[in-house]
Amino acid sequence: xxxxxxxxxxxxxxxxxxxxxxxxxxxxxxxxxxxxxxxxxxxxxxxxxxxxxxxxxxxxxxxxxxxxxxxxxxxxxxxxxxxxxxxxxxxxxxxxxxxxxxxxxxxxxxxxxxxxxxxxxxxxxxxxxxxxxxxxxxxxxxxxxxxxxxxxxxxxxxxxxxxxxxxxxxxxxxxxxxxxxxxxxxxxxxxxxxxxxxxxxxxxxxxxxxxxxxxxxxxxxxxxxxxxxxxxxxxxxxxxxxxxxxxxxxxxxxxxxxxxxxxxxxxxxxxxxxxxxxxxxxxxxxxxxxxxxxxxxxxxxxxxxxxxxxxxxxxxxxxxxxxxxxxxxxxxxxxxxxxxxxxxxxxxxxxxxxxxxxxxxxxxxxxxxxxxxxxxxxxxxxxxxxxxxxxxxxxxxxxxxxxxxxxxxxxxxxxxxxxxxxxxxxxxxxxxxxxxxxxxxxxx
Ligand SMILES: [Zn+2]
Numbered sequence: 001x002x003x004x005x006x007x008x009x010x011x012x013x014x015x016x017x018x019x020x021x022x023x024x025x026x027x028x029x030x031x032x033x034x035x036x037x038x039x040x041x042x043x044x045x046x047x048x049x050x051x052x053x054x055x056x057x058x059x060x061x062x063x064x065x066x067x068x069x070x071x072x073x074x075x076x077x078x079x080x081x082x083x084x085x086x087x088x089x090x091x092x093x094x095x096x097x098x099x100x101x102x103x104x105x106x107x108x109x110x111x112x113x114x115x116x117x118x119x120x121x122x123x124x125x126x127x128x129x130x131x132x133x134x135x136x137x138x139x140x141x142x143x144x145x146x147x148x149x150x151x152x153x154x155x156x157x158x159x160x161x162x163x164x165x166x167x168x169x170x171x172x173x174x175x176x177x178x179x180x181x182x183x184x185x186x187x188x189x190x191x192x193x194x195x196x197x198x199x200x201x202x203x204x205x206x207x208x209x210x211x212x213x214x215x216x217x218x219x220x221x222x223x224x225x226x227x228x229x230x231x232x233x234x235x236x237x238x239x240x241x242x243x244x245x246x247x248x249x250x251x252x253x254x255x256x257x258x259x260x261x262x263x264x265x266x267x268x269x270x271x272x273x274x275x276x277x278x279x280x281x282x283x284x285x286x287x288x289x290x291x292x293x294x295x296x297x298x299x300x301x302x303x304x305x306x307x308x309x310x311x312x313x314x315x316x317x318x319x320x321x322x323x324x325x326x327x328x329x330x331x332x333x334x335x336x337x338x339x340x341x342x343x344x345x346x347x348x349x350x351x352x353x354x355x356x357x358x359x360x361x362x363x364x365x366x367x368x369x370x371x372x373x374x375x376x377x378x379x380x381x382x383x384x385x386x387x388x389x390x391x392x393x394x395x396x397x398x399x400x401x402x403x404x405x406x407x408x409x410x411x412x413x414x415x416x417x418x419x420x421x422x423x424x425x426x427x428x429x430x431x432x433x434x435x436x437x438x439x440x441x442x443x444x
Contacts, residue, residue: 001418001432002039009043009379011369013345019048021375024418028371041420043379046412049349051083051376052330053356053365055175055253056150056229056301058322059085059116061107062100063092068306068396070104073326074113076304076395078421080326081378081411084115084357084365085304089126090151096121096132098140105142112431113421117362120144122154122163122174131162138170145361148175150229153211155181160215164224171361173251175227176215178236179277183207188317190263190278198266200316203278205233212236216243216250227359228252230303232277234287241296251359253301254288256325256332257401261285265401271312271319272401275305292351293342299356302329306397324400327392330380331407338382339408345382364417379413386410394427 004021011017011029018033019026054077060068068076070087077085087104089095095104101118108116120137124130126149137144147167154160154176163174184207189195191202212228216239219226228240231252240252257275262282265273273279291297305322312319325332333352337343343351353376357366367373386409388402414422419432 003035003037004041004415004418005033005035005038006041006043006048006377006379009046009048011048012349013047013382019369019377021415021418024375026369026371026373026375029369041413043413045381045383046379047345047382048369049081049345049378049380050353050366050369051378051414051416052081052352053362054082054085054302054304054326054329055146055299055356055360057085057087057304057326058090058306059087060306061091062103066308070107070116071111072394072396073304073306074108074111074116075427076324076326076393077114078414078416079392079394079411079427080328081330081380081414082114082326083376083414083416084117084362086117086119086146086360088148088150089119089121094121094125095119096124096126098133098136101137101142101144102140112419114416115365117360118142118144119146119148119175122147122149123159126152128152128155128159131159131166134163134166134172138172145170145172146175146227147172148177148229150175150177153177153179153181157214157218161218161222164219164222164226168222168224173225173227173359175229176211177229178208178211178215180207180211189266190280192263192281194263194266205235205280208233208277209235209239212239216248219250220246220248224249226250230255230258230277230301231288231297232258232280232284234284237287237291237296240291244296251298252296253299254292254297255303256300256329256336257323258288259285259292259336260332261401269316271314271316272323272399274316274319274321275323276321289336289340289342292337299351299359300329300333301356302326306395307399308397312399322399324393324395324397327394328388328400328402328407330411331388331409332402334382334409335407375415375418377415378411381410381412382408384408384410
């Protein structure tokens with residue numbers, strides 16, 4: 001493994017320093033550093049962040065390899081500055097057993113572009129009827145700590161209660177896709193002025209908010225830990241704020257697209273904007289931005305959801321829900337949160353690296369840029385202006401809502417366990433052979 005000397009990087013956008021990486025670990029941070037024979041990376045003017053961690057990625061393998069594979073999805077992750085992704089279990093077969101999560105783990109290790117931490121299904125087949133073998137997944141080599149039926153809501157309150165109780169014994173967390181299925185039957189977009197004008201069936205905010213309200217109360221009752229996926233409405237922010245004030249152990253995520261895009265975009269019937277939960281009103285966008293800035297919302301998570309073009313290049317009603325988001329996430333957060341002055345780069349490191357790793361109990365990621373820590377590093381050119389294009393996409397699918405849109409910045413370098421996965425803005429085709437220290441060896 002190369003020794004790296006990164007020169008002149010702005011640590012969390014502040015003081016410039018050199019970073020020495022040896023044997024996959026940050027060996028030293030200071031000024032005027034050098035090492036004989038080291039590979040030198042000129043990071044002058046680049047913002048240095050800890051490698052990003054995504055708590056909500058759909059990698060589609062096993063089962064839906066036409067949309068994405070673990071190899072292509074982790075290449076997309078690296079391109080976006082991510083060094084670890086949590087893989088949602090809505091694969092085929094569903095990741096509801098030790099066998100499937102161990103298979104995903106092994107495929108991620110073989111790919112090498114980012115650490116893949118499987119998320120286990122809450123219920124068998126994500127059918128919502130009976131609990132999956134959470135304990136078997138937790139004690140497998142994949143050491144699953146996050147469980148979700150994402151794509152579906154755990155709607156039965158008794159099953160939700162049992163799941164929350166079960167994961168307490170090993171500090172796990174249930175990540176809920178909050179959507180009342182009855183209130184959203186046939187829904188095509190956010191329920192509001194635009195849906196009324198277009199005559200499309202609406203997905204009302206209350207269908208999300210009522211489930212979140214129920215689940216924070218269940219988490220309080222059981223004394224367990226709840227995570228809310230892709231929170232999207234102003235009312236949801238209020239409920240989380242209330243729950244945290246009450247001392248309930250709840251965390252919440254928002255997606256980049258809910259920080260930037262509104263339901264006005266649906267007027268063009270371009271299915272790239274069809275997503276679940278749907279794009280909401282401008283008031284909701286402003287509320288989730290405020291919630292992220294004040295800490296009510298803990299993290300940004302991509303909900304990267306690749307689909308082949310035939311599932312998107314069709315009429316609105318027939319199109320699949322979902323957007324790819326790994327490659328664009330940091331740039332969207334830069335535009336919606338940093339350029340607007342709502343948060344700074346240290347906050348970006350918190351909401352896109354440290355806190356997602358902490359929620360998911362993933363060791364070896366989300367650690368500070370300090371000597372002795374694993375070398376998970378993202379170097380970002382925040383001064384660059386540009387347009388997001390297909391050349392920015394590195395996964396197998398093209399369903400990005402940002403194609404043709406102005407987005408600032410570019411990930412210049414990504415370093416995963418000391419191995420360069422992105423250099424000068426390009427994904428490295430052949431990774432240096434590396435012997436990654438197991439992220440799982442020391443996991444609690
Ligand atoms: Zn979801």
